Amino acid sequence: MNGWMQHLPIMPVAIPLMAGAFMLLLSDAHRRPRLMLGLLSIAAQIACAITLLGMSGGYLHSNWPDGVGVYLLGDWPAPFGIVAVVDRLSTVMLVLTSLLGAATWIYATARWDRAGVHFHPLFQFLLMGLNGAFLTGDLFNLFVFFEVLLAASYGLMLHGSGRARVAAGLHYIVVNLVASFLLLIAIALIYGVTGTLNMADLAVRAGQLAGPERQLFEAAAAILGVAFLIKAAAWPLNFWLPAAYANACAPVGGVFAIMTKVGIYALLRIGSLLLPTGAPAAFGGEWMFPVGIATLAVGTLGLLAAPQAERQAGYCIIISSGTLLGALGMPGVTLTGPALYYLITSVFALGALFMLLEMVERTQVFGADLLAVSLEAFDIEDPEGPGRSDDVVGVAIPAAMAFLGMSFIACALLISGLPPLSGFVAKFSLLSAALQTSVTDTPSPAAWTLVAAMLISGLAGIIALGRTGIRLFWSSEESITPRLRISEAAPVGTLLLACVALAFWAGPVMRYLDDTARYLDRPTSYVNAVLTQNSSRVSEPGVDP
Amino acid sequence: MEIVLAIAIGVLAGSGIWLLLRPRTFQVIMGLSLCSYAVNLFIFGMGRINVDSPPVINTDLATDPNLYADPLPQALVLTAIVIGFATTALFLVVLLASRGLSDTDHVDGRENRQ
Numbered sequence: 065m066n067g068w069m070q071h072l073p074i075m076p077v078a079i080p081l082m083a084g085a086f087m088l089l090l091s092d093a094h095r096r097p098r099l100m101l102g103l104l105s106i107a108a109q110i111a112c113a114i115t116l117l118g119m120s121g122g123y124l125h126s127n128w129p130d131g132v133g134v135y136l137l138g139d140w141p142a143p144f145g146i147v148a149v150v151d152r153l154s155t156v157m158l159v160l161t162s163l164l165g166a167a168t169w170i171y172a173t174a175r176w177d178r179a180g181v182h183f184h185p186l187f188q189f190l191l192m193g194l195n196g197a198f199l200t201g202d203l204f205n206l207f208v209f210f211e212v213l214l215a216a217s218y219g220l221m222l223h224g225s226g227r228a229r230v231a232a233g234l235h236y237i238v239v240n241l242v243a244s245f246l247l248l249i250a251i252a253l254i255y256g257v258t259g260t261l262n263m264a265d266l267a268v269r270a271g272q273l274a275g276p277e278r279q280l281f282e283a284a285a286a287i288l289g290v291a292f293l294i295k296a297a298a299w300p301l302n303f304w305l306p307a308a309y310a311n312a313c314a315p316v317g318g319v320f321a322i323m324t325k326v327g328i329y330a331l332l333r334i335g336s337l338l339l340p341t342g343a344p345a346a347f348g349g350e351w352m353f354p355v356g357i358a359t360l361a362v363g364t365l366g367l368l369a370a371p372q373a374e375r376q377a378g379y380c381i382i383i384s385s386g387t388l389l390g391a392l393g394m395p396g397v398t399l400t401g402p403a404l405y406y407l408i409t410s411v412f413a414l415g416a417l418f419m420l421l422e423m424v425e426r427t428q429v430f431g432a433d434l435l436a437v438s439l440e441a442f443d444i445e446d447p448e449g450p451g452r453s454d455d456v457v458g459v460a461i462p463a464a465m466a467f468l469g470m471s472f473i474a475c476a477l478l479i480s481g482l483p484p485l486s487g488f489v490a491k492f493s494l495l496s497a498a499l500q501t502s503v504t505d506t507p508s509p510a511a512w513t514l515v516a517a518m519l520i521s522g523l524a525g526i527i528a529l530g531r532t533g534i535r536l537f538w539s540s541e542e543s544i545t546p547r548l549r550i551s552e553a554a555p556v557g558t559l560l561l562a563c564v565a566l567a568f569w570a571g572p573v574m575r576y577l578d579d580t581a582r583y584l585d586r587p588t589s590y591v592n593a594v595l596t597q598n599s600s601r602v603s604e605p606g607v608d609p
Numbered sequence: 610m611e612i613v614l615a616i617a618i619g620v621l622a623g624s625g626i627w628l629l630l631r632p633r634t635f636q637v638i639m640g641l642s643l644c645s646y647a648v649n650l651f652i653f654g655m656g657r658i659n660v661d662s663p664p665v666i667n668t669d670l671a672t673d674p675n676l677y678a679d680p681l682p683q684a685l686v687l688t689a690i691v692i693g694f695a696t697t698a699l700f701l702v703v704l705l706a707s708r709g710l711s712d713t714d715h716v717d718g719r720e721n722r723q
Contacts, residue, residue: 204685211692218699227710231718234634234707237700238716241641242629244696245648248689252648255682256655 072119073135073150075112076158076195079105084188098184099173105188106166109195113158120155121576130583132593134201139599142201143262147594149201152580153404157198157329160408163562164322164415165191167555171419172315174551179224179313186223190216190319197326201594203251203261206330210247210295214240217323220316221308232311239294239304247291253284263337264594267587271341285338289331289347296327297385299359306366306378314422317377321414324381325407328388332400335392336584337591353510356389357517364521367528373421373536376528377414380479383521384410390514391494398497400581405574406490409563413478413487416559419552420471424536426546427465464548467557469537474560476533480525481518486566491518493574614654621647632721634704634714641700645693649686656682 083105087098118124120131128134133150136142169187177183193213200206218240221233255261257280258269273281294301305324309317335347363382370376384406391403474485481491495518498511507515566573583589621643628640656679664680666672704714711718 204688208688208692211696215696215699218696218703222703222706225706225710227718230703230707230710234703234716234718237696237703238629238637238641241696241700242644244692245644248648249651252652252655252682252685255685256657261681 071135072112072116073133073148073199074137076109076116076162077148077192077199079108079112080188080192080195084185084192087185087188088182092181095178102169102173102184102188106162106169106191109162109191110159110166113155113162116150117155117159120150120152121579129593130589132590134594134597136597136599141597141599142594143260143265145599146205147201147262147264147597148199149264149590149594150199151590152576152583153329153333154198156404156408156577156580157325158195160325160411161191161194161198161322164319164411164559165194167559168315168318168415168419170551171318171555174549176224176313176315180222182219183223186216186219187319189213190220192216194322194326198329201263203254203263203266207244207247207251210326211244213323213326214244217316217320220319221312223316224313229311229313232307235304236308243291243294246287246294250284250288250291253280253287257281257284262594263334264591267337267341267591268595270338285334285347288334289351292327292330292334293355293389294327295324296331296389297324297359297382298327298355298389299362299382299386302359302362302382302385305382306370306375309378309381309418310372310374314419317374317418318415321381321418322411324385325388325411328385328392328407331389332392332584337587339585340587351393352389353393353514356386356391356393357513358386359383360386360390360517360521362386364517364524367521368524370528373424373532374418376532377417377421380417380525381414383479383525384414387494387518387521390517391498394498394510394514397581397585398500399494400584401574401578402490402493402497404577404580405486405566405570406494408573409478409486409490409566412559412563412566413475416471416556417475417479419556420468420475423546423548423552423556424468424472427468427536464546464553465537467548467553468546469533471556471560472529472533472537474563476526476529478560478563480522480529482522482526484567486563486570489567489570489574491522494518610658610660614650614658618647618650618654621650632715632717634707634716637716638697638700638704641697645689645697649689649693652682652686652689656680 083101087101090097090101092098115124116133119126119128120133122131126133128150131152134142135148135150137146137148139145165187172183172187190213193209193211193216196209197206197213200209218233218237221236222229251261254266257273257277258266260266260269270281290301297305309320312320331347331352335352338347360383363379363386367376367379367383370379387410388403388407391399391406477483478485478487481487495515498514499507625640625643625645625647628636628643631637631640659678662676662678664678664683666677670676707718708714713720715721
């Protein structure tokens with residue numbers, strides 16, 4: 065594999081970086097070139113992500129051992145240089161990011177990208193941070209990419225401005241800055257104890273620690289876990305999320321649906337690498353499972369109590385995080401495959417829901433979607449300015465109300481896990497895998513707890529979303545038939561169709577994800593691939609290896 | 610030496626956390642700055658504390674690693690300083706926007722009703 069193809073693993077980071085940097089050179093007045101650049105960049109990212117998925121999954125030719133591709137940045141061999149690692153897990157996340165990014169970006173081009181400055185560069189930098197966090201094989205670079213995506217998300221969170229958005233953004237920024245400090249403390253401690261930041265090397269060296277050093281390492285891993293759990297919106301570290309996500313503008317809320325999954329990904333990745341030598345508490349079942357169940361419970365209660373549809377969507381994100389943490393906290397690997405399937409489904413469904421809710425809002429006279437009491441109790445004022453969108457011009461799609469109604473039903477079915485869409489497949493496979501985990505004939509109490517919590521949260525989801533649906537579509541006496549653009553309706557429709565496709569091809573997808581789970585269970589192939597990758601540089605005189 | 614550094618980090622982090630929990634945005638940003646100083650010193654300390662040892666290999670001296678300080682934490686701390694500085698500056702902008710929009714410097718954008 066020579067020539068340009070050998071640089072493919074770094075492309076998902078390089079493409080949005082270049083695109084975003086070029087966009088900054090053009091002012092906001094040059095909208096058309098920016099749009100073209102954005103379209104090119106996103107199309108290229110999808111192509112790269114799918115090619116990488118094919119290569120690591122063995123569908124396309126590659127000479128990567130066991131589907132693990134290692135890219136040495138600056139051609140220094142690990143653990144001295146920085147590596148980007150492409151494997152089955154990271155490519156799934158890359159494809160997910162690029163598809164969700166494409167859908168939300170197209171939605172944003174209809175109107176929202178003009179609500180403030182520099183939407184397009186920030187969006188590209190967000191994608192760069194996400195892709196980088198999924199690709200990096202180095203702990204400190206994980207921090208750097210976290211900061212890149214967070215810095216971009218601060219800008220996007222405030223996009224459109226307005227008092228509510230700034231107040232929610234303030235909390236969001238403070239919480240994430242503190243989380244970054246925790247991450248830095250943990251990374252520094254880990255470096256101080258093990259002397260390495262390369263994740264593969266760390267997996268080897270963590271096993272050689274003993275006595276007080278091991279204890280210090282466990283403490284560092286616990287702090288690292290807390291930092292990741294803040295990103296993953298685990299209870300009690302998730303009170304910032306509903307307000308922040310509900311107040312962000314619709315396409316930003318949609319793309320934020322994958323942000324909490326970055327925390328889950330980091331927990332899964334580090335947990336998988338540390339597993340053979342005994343995973344520290346935060347990455348194993350001891351803490352992850354109870355935290356997941358608590359998150360699920362809090363999300364369920366919040367979903368039932370939330371007065372606004374956007375806040376309900378925020379609580380749906382918390383529920384999906386809780387389900388994932390609970391499932392990944394169960395012993396063994398049988399739940400990892402279904403959990404990844406659930407992750408893909410919930411990212412698509414929640415991304416679609418955020419955009420859909422904004423379109424549905426246009427049908428409403430202000431206040432119709434709120435309980436009359438909550439208007440007074442929560443001191444909600446009629447928002448004005450860029451948040452309202454009655455003046456949409458452009459090609460309207462026919463049967464707008466029917467489309468909105470059907471899409472809302474589809475989202476509700478996906479989120480609460482009812483048939484026939486992929487949400488049901490995800491939940492059903494999670495539940496059946498949970499009941500099969502125990503070695504004895506009877507499932508463990510943990511399995512029953514997870515099953516009960518998931519079923520109750522599904523029921524609560526149906527109640528809450530059904531209530532919202534009735535309020536939004538049926539009970540309002542005066543509703544405005546909205547004018548929807550194709551570029552707004554198509555992304556939502558496509559995300560939902562992707563979920564239909566996931567349900568239709570559930571077999572092959574699940575096989576791929578189960579392979580991923582088995583691969584994560586024996587991280588030796590990852591470690592070997594990273595540590596044995598030789599640099600392609602011919603050794604020059606004077607350069608001591 | 611170690612005890613002085615440890616106390617300094619502790620004082621910075623403690624005052625930083627106390628300020629972070631205060632209700633005024635200015636106190637919060639001071640708290641964030643103090644916390645970031647504490648974290649930066651902590652990263653620096655993780656490279657072990659050496660006196661009079663350069664982090665770059667000097668060809669005139671011996672190449673015994675004991676004579677040199679670990680350069681990696683120093684590089685990390687530089688990155689962390691730059692990132693922390695940028696995000697604090699960004700937070701300052703949001704703080705001013707919040708002050709302008711809500712006419713109060715309370716972190717919730719409104720005063721507590723008594």
